[in-house]
Amino acid sequence: MKGVMIQGTASDVGKSLVVTAICRMFANEGIKVAPFKSQNMSNNSYVTVDGKEIGRAQGIQAEAAWTEASVWMNPILLKPRSDMHSEVVYLGKATKTLSGREYRDSFYEKALEVIRESISQLEKQYDFIVIEGAGSPVEINLKDREIVNMKVAEMADVPVILVADIDRGGVFASIIGTLELLEPEERKRVTGIIINKFRGDLTLFNDGIRWIEEKTGIPVLGVFPYMENHMIDGEDSLSLSRHFTSKKNAALDIAVIQLPFISNYSDLEPFLYEEDVSLRWVKDASEFGQPDAVLIPGTKSTINDLHYLRAKNLETSIRKHIDDGGFLVGICGGYQILGEELIDESGSDTGITNNCVNGLGMIPAKTFFKSEKETIRKAAYLHENTGLLKSQRLEGYEIHLGRTILTQEGCSFLQSSEGKADGFYGVNGKIIGTYLHHLFHNDEWRNQWLNRIREWKGLSSKEAFYIKDYKDLRFDELARKMKGNLNWDLLNQIINQWSQRA
Structure with a gap:
C-alpha cells in the first residue's frame, strides 16, 4: 500500500490536524487520497451520506481530501458513556456497550479483521492513504493488544511520521522516550519527525532540530507553528477549552x-x-x-x-x-x-x-x-x-x-x-x-x-456570515501554512522508497 501513518507522542499533539493538512496537500496535487483511523474514541461524530456514524475527524479529513466519507475510513468508533463503559460503533452502526476490559478481551480479533478489510477496501478505491494513530504508540499496559498505532502501520505496511507537541513542554524527552520504548522493528518504521505548535521565531529551533536528528538518526520533516483558531473541527475532549476560547468584551x-x-x-x-x-x-x-x-x-x-x-x-x-x-x-x-x-x-x-x-x-x-x-x-x-x-x-x-x-x-x-x-x-x-x-x-x-x-438587547442587526464559503479556503490555508514549514519533497521520497521496497 502507498501511504503514511501519523502517530504522536501523546494525545492532543495535533495528529488529526496534520492528517487533515496532508490529505489536502495530496488532493491539491490530483492524488486520490483517503484518511483512515482504525479505532476512534470520541463523542464528536460524523454521519456519512448513507446514514452511518464515524469519528468526526475522519469525516472532516475526507472533506479536505475532496472525497465522500465512508465507514471504511473509521471502522470502529468508541463513544464513552461513563468512566468505565463505551458504546461500540462497528462499521457505522451501534452494536453494544462494553467496559474497557470486556472490549479488550472479546473484541480484539474481530477488530483486527475489520481493520484488514477496511484497509483493503480503501486500497482498491484510492491511490494513497493517510493513517492517523491514537494517543501514544508506547502505552505499555495496552501495547500487547493495541489496534491503533504500530499494529496498524504493520498491517498497512507504511512508514510512520512521529508528531510531538512543543507547546506543552518536554518535547525532546517525549520524542526520545517514545522511540526508546518502541520495539526495534517498530522503531525502524519511524522515518520522520514533525514538531507541532511552535510559537515564535522558527529559526530559534535550528539547534533543537540538529540535536534531535543527531540523537535519533531520523530527519525532522517540519516545525509547524502554533495555529490559533484554525477552525478545523475537533474530536478530542482535551481540546475543548482550547478550541473554544472566549472573546473578551463581545456584545x-x-x-x-x-x-x-x-x-x-x-x-x-x-x-x-x-x-x-x-x-x-x-x-x-x-x-x-x-x-x-x-x-x-x-x-x-x-x-x-x-x-x-x-x-x-x-x-x-x-x-x-x-x-x-x-x-x-x-x-x-x-x-x-x-x-x-x-x-x-x-x-x-x-x-x-x-x-x-x-x-x-x-x-x-x-x-x-x-x-x-x-x-x-x-x-x-x-x-x-x-x-x-x-x-x-x-x-x-x-x-x-x-x-x-x-x-x-x-x-x-x-x-x-x-x-x-x-x-x-x-x-x-x-x-x-x-x-x-x-x-x-x-x-x-x-x-x-x-x-x-x-x-x-437593543443592538443593531448584522448581515449573515456565510461559513460555507470559507470552508475550502480554510483547508487550503491550513495546507499552505503547513506545507510551507514541511520538507514536502523528503516526505514524498520517504513514502515512495518505502512502497518500492522489494
Whole structure:
C-alpha cells in the first residue's frame, strides 16, 4: 500500500490536524487520497451520506481530501458513556456497550479483521492513504493488544511520521522516550519527525532540530507553528477549552453547559466566526453569570448528565435565565433534558430498563429511549407554528436513541418535506429544542437567531456570515501554512522508497 501513518507522542499533539493538512496537500496535487483511523474514541461524530456514524475527524479529513466519507475510513468508533463503559460503533452502526476490559478481551480479533478489510477496501478505491494513530504508540499496559498505532502501520505496511507537541513542554524527552520504548522493528518504521505548535521565531529551533536528528538518526520533516483558531473541527475532549476560547468584551454572551458526556460539540463551532459572540463553558452555578443565551448540547448519557446538571445547581440558574427573558436552545440530548419526563424503556441510556426521571420541564415533551439508534442526514424547514419564513431550508443530521413526543400541540420547530414534525418552538422562539445537529451551521438561520438576541438587547442587526464559503479556503490555508514549514519533497521520497521496497 502507498501511504503514511501519523502517530504522536501523546494525545492532543495535533495528529488529526496534520492528517487533515496532508490529505489536502495530496488532493491539491490530483492524488486520490483517503484518511483512515482504525479505532476512534470520541463523542464528536460524523454521519456519512448513507446514514452511518464515524469519528468526526475522519469525516472532516475526507472533506479536505475532496472525497465522500465512508465507514471504511473509521471502522470502529468508541463513544464513552461513563468512566468505565463505551458504546461500540462497528462499521457505522451501534452494536453494544462494553467496559474497557470486556472490549479488550472479546473484541480484539474481530477488530483486527475489520481493520484488514477496511484497509483493503480503501486500497482498491484510492491511490494513497493517510493513517492517523491514537494517543501514544508506547502505552505499555495496552501495547500487547493495541489496534491503533504500530499494529496498524504493520498491517498497512507504511512508514510512520512521529508528531510531538512543543507547546506543552518536554518535547525532546517525549520524542526520545517514545522511540526508546518502541520495539526495534517498530522503531525502524519511524522515518520522520514533525514538531507541532511552535510559537515564535522558527529559526530559534535550528539547534533543537540538529540535536534531535543527531540523537535519533531520523530527519525532522517540519516545525509547524502554533495555529490559533484554525477552525478545523475537533474530536478530542482535551481540546475543548482550547478550541473554544472566549472573546473578551463581545456584545453577545452565550453560555454552554459543559456536560461530562458532551457529544457533537461541533454544533457550536459556527459561533467562533461571529465577531460579536462570546462562547463560554459553564460547569456549575457559580460560573453561570448573566448570559444572553444558554445552549445545552448533545450528550452520550442524557440522564446521567441531567443528574450532573442538577447536582451543580444549574437547573435553578437556567430557570432564572428563562424568567428574565433569556434565550435557551437544547440540541439532541439537551432537548431531551429540557422535557418533562425521560423514560429509559430499553435501558439504552442508563442500563436500567424502565428507568423514569423528571426532566427540567421547560418543554412540554416526553422522551422514550429505544434500543435502536437513529442516524441520518436530514433537511427540514421551519414549521408553520413558528410564524417564520417556512421556505428556509435547514440541513444537518440526527444521531439519537430517544424518541421525543410533544404533549402540547402547535409548538413544533421543524418539519420535513414529508411533513414530519421535529422539536419545540416556544415563548416566541426564546426556547427551542431539536434533534437537528448542525442547526447553527445553517448561516441564515444562525443570523436570524442572533439578530433576535441583538434586537432584544437593543443592538443593531448584522448581515449573515456565510461559513460555507470559507470552508475550502480554510483547508487550503491550513495546507499552505503547513506545507510551507514541511520538507514536502523528503516526505514524498520517504513514502515512495518505502512502497518500492522489494
